[in-house]
Amino acid sequence: GFRFDNLTHYVNSHEEEFVETLRTWVAVESDSSDIGKRSDLHRMMDLTAEKLRVIGGSVAMVDVGVQALANGSTIDLPKVVTAQFGSDPDKHTICIYGHVDVQPAKKEDGWETDPYQLTDINGNLYGRGASDNKAPVLAWIHTVEVYRALNIELPVNVKFLIEGMEETGSDGLDALIVAQRDTFFSDVDYIIISDCGWLSRRPAVTYGTRGNCYFFAEVSGPKKDLHSGVYGGTVVEPMTDLIGIMDKLISPSGEILIPGIREAVAALSDEEWKIYQDIDFDVERYKEDIGISELMYNNKVDLLAHRWRHPTVSIHGIEGAFSAPGTKTVIPAKVTGKFSIRQVPNMDPGVVERQVTDYLNAAFSKRKSPNKLNVTMVIGAKPWLADVNIPLYEAGRAAVRRVFDVEPDMIREGGTIPIAKTFEDVTGKSIIMLPIGGFDDGLHSQNEKISRYNYIEGTKLFISFLHEVSQIKKR
Amino acid sequence: GFRFDNLTHYVNSHEEEFVETLRTWVAVESDSSDIGKRSDLHRMMDLTAEKLRVIGGSVAMVDVGVQALANGSTIDLPKVVTAQFGSDPDKHTICIYGHVDVQPAKKEDGWETDPYQLTDINGNLYGRGASDNKAPVLAWIHTVEVYRALNIELPVNVKFLIEGMEETGSDGLDALIVAQRDTFFSDVDYIIISDCGWLSRRPAVTYGTRGNCYFFAEVSGPKKDLHSGVYGGTVVEPMTDLIGIMDKLISPSGEILIPGIREAVAALSDEEWKIYQDIDFDVERYKEDIGISELMYNNKVDLLAHRWRHPTVSIHGIEGAFSAPGTKTVIPAKVTGKFSIRQVPNMDPGVVERQVTDYLNAAFSKRKSPNKLNVTMVIGAKPWLADVNIPLYEAGRAAVRRVFDVEPDMIREGGTIPIAKTFEDVTGKSIIMLPIGGFDDGLHSQNEKISRYNYIEGTKLFISFLHEVSQIKKR
Ligand SMILES: [Zn+2]
Ligand SMILES: [Zn+2]
Ligand SMILES: [Zn+2]
Ligand SMILES: [Zn+2]
Numbered sequence: 001g002f003r004f005d006n007l008t009h010y011v012n013s014h015e016e017e018f019v020e021t022l023r024t025w026v027a028v029e030s031d032s033s034d035i036g037k038r039s040d041l042h043r044m045m046d047l048t049a050e051k052l053r054v055i056g057g058s059v060a061m062v063d064v065g066v067q068a069l070a071n072g073s074t075i076d077l078p079k080v081v082t083a084q085f086g087s088d089p090d091k092h093t094i095c096i097y098g099h100v101d102v103q104p105a106k107k108e109d110g111w112e113t114d115p116y117q118l119t120d121i122n123g124n125l126y127g128r129g130a131s132d133n134k135a136p137v138l139a140w141i142h143t144v145e146v147y148r149a150l151n152i153e154l155p156v157n158v159k160f161l162i163e164g165m166e167e168t169g170s171d172g173l174d175a176l177i178v179a180q181r182d183t184f185f186s187d188v189d190y191i192i193i194s195d196c197g198w199l200s201r202r203p204a205v206t207y208g209t210r211g212n213c214y215f216f217a218e219v220s221g222p223k224k225d226l227h228s229g230v231y232g233g234t235v236v237e238p239m240t241d242l243i244g245i246m247d248k249l250i251s252p253s254g255e256i257l258i259p260g261i262r263e264a265v266a267a268l269s270d271e272e273w274k275i276y277q278d279i280d281f282d283v284e285r286y287k288e289d290i291g292i293s294e295l296m297y298n299n300k301v302d303l304l305a306h307r308w309r310h311p312t313v314s315i316h317g318i319e320g321a322f323s324a325p326g327t328k329t330v331i332p333a334k335v336t337g338k339f340s341i342r343q344v345p346n347m348d349p350g351v352v353e354r355q356v357t358d359y360l361n362a363a364f365s366k367r368k369s370p371n372k373l374n375v376t377m378v379i380g381a382k383p384w385l386a387d388v389n390i391p392l393y394e395a396g397r398a399a400v401r402r403v404f405d406v407e408p409d410m411i412r413e414g415g416t417i418p419i420a421k422t423f424e425d426v427t428g429k430s431i432i433m434l435p436i437g438g439f440d441d442g443l444h445s446q447n448e449k450i451s452r453y454n455y456i457e458g459t460k461l462f463i464s465f466l467h468e469v470s471q472i473k474k475r
Numbered sequence: 476g477f478r479f480d481n482l483t484h485y486v487n488s489h490e491e492e493f494v495e496t497l498r499t500w501v502a503v504e505s506d507s508s509d510i511g512k513r514s515d516l517h518r519m520m521d522l523t524a525e526k527l528r529v530i531g532g533s534v535a536m537v538d539v540g541v542q543a544l545a546n547g548s549t550i551d552l553p554k555v556v557t558a559q560f561g562s563d564p565d566k567h568t569i570c571i572y573g574h575v576d577v578q579p580a581k582k583e584d585g586w587e588t589d590p591y592q593l594t595d596i597n598g599n600l601y602g603r604g605a606s607d608n609k610a611p612v613l614a615w616i617h618t619v620e621v622y623r624a625l626n627i628e629l630p631v632n633v634k635f636l637i638e639g640m641e642e643t644g645s646d647g648l649d650a651l652i653v654a655q656r657d658t659f660f661s662d663v664d665y666i667i668i669s670d671c672g673w674l675s676r677r678p679a680v681t682y683g684t685r686g687n688c689y690f691f692a693e694v695s696g697p698k699k700d701l702h703s704g705v706y707g708g709t710v711v712e713p714m715t716d717l718i719g720i721m722d723k724l725i726s727p728s729g730e731i732l733i734p735g736i737r738e739a740v741a742a743l744s745d746e747e748w749k750i751y752q753d754i755d756f757d758v759e760r761y762k763e764d765i766g767i768s769e770l771m772y773n774n775k776v777d778l779l780a781h782r783w784r785h786p787t788v789s790i791h792g793i794e795g796a797f798s799a800p801g802t803k804t805v806i807p808a809k810v811t812g813k814f815s816i817r818q819v820p821n822m823d824p825g826v827v828e829r830q831v832t833d834y835l836n837a838a839f840s841k842r843k844s845p846n847k848l849n850v851t852m853v854i855g856a857k858p859w860l861a862d863v864n865i866p867l868y869e870a871g872r873a874a875v876r877r878v879f880d881v882e883p884d885m886i887r888e889g890g891t892i893p894i895a896k897t898f899e900d901v902t903g904k905s906i907i908m909l910p911i912g913g914f915d916d917g918l919h920s921q922n923e924k925i926s927r928y929n930y931i932e933g934t935k936l937f938i939s940f941l942h943e944v945s946q947i948k949k950r
Contacts, residue, residue: 033801070800104803110699168802197705210704214802223766224585227919229685229890230672232817233729233787234761234771234778240725240790247722250715252842254708286709291698294845296709303709312708315715315796316805322792322813325545326508327643327689327853328579329815329890330791330919338797340804342707367727370769378802415704415804444702444805 002467003152008460010146015456018142019125023118025134026127032101032168035069041078044100045164049081052160055145057083064172077172078164082184085144086157092469093157095188097419098137098195099166102129103444110446124449131441131450136194137162139436139455143462155470159188169379170419177426185427190392190469193420196413197437202280203404205396206433207386208308208412209420211343213352214379217242217360220334221371228329235331236369239321242337245363249339250313254296258359261311261352266345268305276301279409289440308412311347315339342414349380381418392430395468402464403457434465477942478627483935485621490931493617494600498593500575500609501602507576507643510544516553516639519575523637524556530620532558539647552647553639557659560619561632567944568632570663572894573612573670574641577604578919585921599924606916606925611669612637614911614930618937630945634663644854645894652901660902665867665944668895671888672912677755678879680871681908682861683783683887684895686818688827689854692717692835695809696846703804710806711844714796717812720838724814725788729771733834736786736827741820743780751776754884764915783887786822790814817889824855856893867905870943877939878932911936
């Protein structure tokens with residue numbers, strides 16, 4: 001039988017130990033976007049492998065090659081950690097995907113605590129990567145650990161695939177999945193991803209994500225930065241050109257101005273509209289959490305639709321311009337605007353790349369500037385959408401019911417977990433996303449956190465989910 | 476008599492010593508825009524005072540109070556160093572103004588050498604502040620030092636006024652000039668500024684500068700940065716708003732779009748046109764130095780006019796957005812666009828402040844954004860223009876002829892030396908700018924340098940200038 005109470009009792013009594021492990025992990029500055037922190041990232045992968053070994057996994061650290069840098073040199077990618085617990089052919093095999101790299105974070109960005117020092121404030125554990133994605137990965141590891149500690153046989157075979165480049169586009173992972181399709185993935189039945197959050201205080205199961213096309217628009221002119229007093233008025237400034245073309249991406253009311261993008265988007269069906277209507281979502285609370293007086297859309301359905309199933313343009317920033325506090329009278333010589341377009345069914349990143357490049361080049365050439373524009377798409381991640389009527393999703397719903405005693409919200413994710421689409425395309429396996437992050441965890445933001453509640457109850461959810469999956473009839 | 480040869484011989488034989496002193500000064504990171512380097516800046520003022528004391532000056536370090544920071548706290552301003560050499564009422568008294576603070580510089584901005592380690596490459600001395608303004612200040616100090624070393628009486632009384640906040644708007648200096656108008660400045664006949672450069676290889680005398688109004692346009696919305704996947708499409712992004720309004724400042728062809736600005740500008744007279752025609756200026760060489768294929772204007776007169784006597788808008792950068800290498804999927808919560816408008820006769824910074832603020836607020840309100848815009852003018856410096864027909868300017872021209880054996884170009888400066896206008900308004904004294912920086916020194920840019928030639932011959936120019944001033948009839 002399923003000794004759920006024994007298992008959850010163990011989780012409750014080991015809460016402090018689990019928090020301490022998370023503290024150790026958060027302390028590693030595994031920022032994959034900063035090559036200066038690559039050695040921390042390597043250390044993070046080592047820690048992950050070690051943890052999986054200690055609890056009895058057969059662990060491998062898979063070399064996925066090197067990363068090409070802008071200056072033409074290369075740097076080692078972090079190894080991908082795979083692990084296996086059990087190989088009973090009578091059981092289902094699930095593969096847990098997660099990542100242990102993090103977004104950049106600096107105290108001076110506006111963090112109230114040291115981002116790499118896990119800080120408990122009223123039961124919320126603040127730290128970069130706490131919710132995205134270190135605690136969920138640890139919750140999965142603890143799930144296996146709990147079964148083992150209590151000498152209870154795992155109800156399913158469990159594999160892990162943990163990477164360290166998720167935040168910058170999972171460099172090297174696609175190739176690994178393709179290469180191991182007929183080995184590591186051959187006996188996998190289901191792929192589980194817990195790299196997202198709930199929509200409200202109600203637990204959720206996630207069946208879709210937006211993709212993302214991330215662009216660099218580099219405008220270069222003078223061979224070096226110039227003094228705006230000495231040269232201003234005589235040169236065509238790259239910043240003016242860049243601002244000019246980036247202003248053509250999206251209207252004040254949120255309409256994407258690049259021809260062809262909106263036309264490609266799948267129409268909202270009546271059924272989908274109904275799903276959104278049923279979701280527990282408090283628009284006022286959402287506004288309050290963000291701290292703004294007005295949203296782009298003020299009714300629930302429009303808001304959820306524009307969060308999950310419509311594309312949007314975000315301008316993230318400019319590299320090469322003056323960005324420090326204070327004043328500097330500089331004409332930057334080369335500036336790179338960074339923006340991304342969230343992808344939804346039925347958009348195609350290859351087509352979007354061409355649409356954006358053509359559009360910006362045309363807008364730029366109208367300016368008749370002597371500067372040069374170079375548009376590149378540096379990330380092109382497809383959206384993912386699952387069929388929620390398969391047994392895997394019923395297992396997810398049942399696990400939620402057991403632990404939280406409610407029906408989960410069936411939601412989509414506005415963000416991108418690009419690997420979901422790759423898993424689906426390459427392995428043909430079914431994928432489910434089982435989030436344990438809170439709706440207000442502040443992923444990619446200052447003061448990221450996960451609550452003790454979500455971390456600990458989330459572990460119980462995973463324990464319960466293993467059992468539910470084991471109940472699915474073997475084909 | 477004027478023992479010019481003895482004096483210049485001394486300069487030649489002490490070149491290495493002068494270069495070493497410059498090396499010591501450049502090594503101090505006296506970046507006035509970075510409050511984290513304030514202690515270096517204080518040390519720089521101490522070094523300056525010490526140097527002036529050693530060569531026999533009566534030196535004072537004048538407390539000019541505190542600087543208000545954005546967070547409401549304050550920090551000590553660097554003291555202003557004043558010095559006096561001689562007080563013979565039968566002689567003219569000149570006051571040398573200079574600054575020893577510098578613009579920001581980091582190796583990774585694209586410097587080929589450590590910006591704070593003076594590096595000699597083929598007779599060019601590379602380092603932040605080398606040309607702006609440490610070498611010219613030292614050349615003036617050495618001028619006095621040489622007279623003293625050779626036991627030759629100074630032909631004029633010499634005062635120094637050296638500040639450490641020039642690069643961020645000379646905080647505290649205006650009040651000092653007002654306060655000491657009837658004391659330190661009461662016996663000053665002429666004010667000399669050497670904080671600019673030549674236009675070509677031909678030495679120049681400068682009779683005008685543009686002013687500068689520097690603006691911060693802060694757009695704030697969400698209370699913290701947001702994940703563009705999770706929130707993109709539902710919030711009105713501050714970056715989109717900021718890009719939208721900054722795109723309305725200037726047209727692709729360089730036309731300022733803010734109503735009233737161009738209308739205020741003094742018309743170009745025939746006489747002025749003639750002066751520009753006579754100036755030694757190679758447009759092709761200028762293009763080559765900048766490294767661009769085409770300028771905003773391609774004939775000499777238009778180009779010089781737009782450099783010196785027309786306003787322009789430069790967008791320097793954005794604070795608060797993502798500015799690092801790599802990718803980050805962030806919606807910045809608060810972004811501050813930084814731009815400046817160069818001021819020329821007959822513009823008035825107070826009027827410009829209102830014109831810009833009204834214009835941007837109107838453009839912003841058309842967007843119907845729930846975000847907030849706050850436009851502030853953080854620097855408002857007037858232009859300065861002198862009468863070149865007074866004896867002071869003949870002294871400048873004569874000094875150039877003696878050292879370089881050519882007639883100087885009579886030029887204006889596109890950049891701002893705001894204190895020139897203040898000196899004129901408060902003290903009523905005549906001002907001359909006597910540059911010794913090279914045309915290609917790269918002020919405010921990567922790889923700033925001064926050549927040994929300009930540093931050493933510049934010192935001789937100042938020696939010669941002291942003599943020429945002594946020849947002006949006392950009123
Ligand atoms: Zn993640
Ligand atoms: Zn993430
Ligand atoms: Zn200067
Ligand atoms: Zn300067």
